[in-house]
Amino acid sequence: MTTHPLQMEMPRRVAFYDHEDQWVAHCLEFDLVGCGETRDEALKLLTDALAPA
Known part of the structure; x- marks a missing residue:
């Protein structure tokens, strides 16, 4: 897997x-x-907040 330095x-x-x-x-x-309203929805919104711009 190649990643940016x-x-x-x-x-x-x-x-x-x-x-x-x-x-x-x-x-x-x-x-x-x-x-x-659900754990999955809360996790999705958290994941979106952590995603790089």
């Missing part, structure tokens, strides 16, 4: 919380969250 892969830990009527996916390394 400035890119680095880093494992990310995600904690899920059931908060009121929403799920929260919390990336512990970056203290970012994604919220949604």
